[in-house]
Amino acid sequence: MIISPSVLSMDYSRMNEQIKELEASDAEWIHFDVMDGHFVPNLTFGPDILKGFRKATNLYLDVHVMIENPVFFADRFLAAGADNYTFHEEALIHKEDIKKLAAHIHEQGKSCGLSIKPGTPLEYLKPYLHDFDLFLIMSVEPGFGGQKFIPASAVRIHTLRTWLNEEGLKSHIEVDGGINAETAKICREAGADVLVAGSYVFKNDIREAVKSLE
Ligand code: DX5
Ligand code: ZN
Numbered sequence: 001m002i003i004s005p006s007v008l009s010m011d012y013s014r015m016n017e018q019i020k021e022l023e024a025s026d027a028e029w030i031h032f033d034v035m036d037g038h039f040v041p042n043l044t045f046g047p048d049i050l051k052g053f054r055k056a057t058n059l060y061l062d063v064h065v066m067i068e069n070p071v072f073f074a075d076r077f078l079a080a081g082a083d084n085y086t087f088h089e090e091a092l093i094h095k096e097d098i099k100k101l102a103a104h105i106h107e108q109g110k111s112c113g114l115s116i117k118p119g120t121p122l123e124y125l126k127p128y129l130h131d132f133d134l135f136l137i138m139s140v141e142p143g144f145g146g147q148k149f150i151p152a153s154a155v156r157i158h159t160l161r162t163w164l165n166e167e168g169l170k171s172h173i174e175v176d177g178g179i180n181a182e183t184a185k186i187c188r189e190a191g192a193d194v195l196v197a198g199s200y201v202f203k204n205d206i207r208e209a210v211k212s213l214e
Pocket of ligand 2: 006031032033064
């Protein structure tokens with residue numbers, strides 16, 4: 001199981017210290033939640049802050065953009081050091097742009113992910129199973145850390161893993177929102193292989209919390 005702690009819940013008065021603790025833990029990725037205050041009712045950080053993280057750590061930078069214009073910002077985040085760039089299916093009105101953006105990200109040699117909110121039908125991912133390295137199943141309404149895991153997420157994870165298996169695909173299924181030791185087990189059993197955790201990791205002992213999710 002790949003653990004991707006979300007820096008949305010980091011204590012920014014102790015950023016360097018917590019990055020060192022993450023590096024000493026079993027976490028392999030860092031989840032970077034970008035919010036523009038339009039696609040979701042919250043505002044976080046941009047490419048320049050990601051550059052800081054890129055300088056501060058070698059951990060894999062797993063960028064999750066909850067923004068209205070993921071096409072416009074893609075190159076800025078890739079140039080800032082993103083290893084993976086995950087955007088929302090709901091953000092692109094012209095659906096042909098979804099495959100186009102995935103191809104563009106792959107041309108830069110980077111990983112790309114497609115995410116859907118809890119209320120978006122899982123079927124909306126079906127046309128793209130072969131175009132993405134990763135699918136991000138939101139198990140909370142995007143916008144804030146510290147929310148409760150939506151139980152119906154488990155069947156979505158399992159169904160998606162079944163579709164991917166039927167296509168012979170080993171793509172990542174990442175789950176994001178309300179992950180703790182208990183919900184991590186549910187997600188693992190349903191077929192997830194990457195877990196995002198923000199509040200659970202940063203509000204507890206980082207190493208122990210990460211270990212408890214594996
Ligand atoms: C929510 C973000 C999540 C969030 C997870 O919009 O995409 O990554 O930070 O936080 P927790 O783990 O506290 O639910
Ligand atoms: Zn996220």
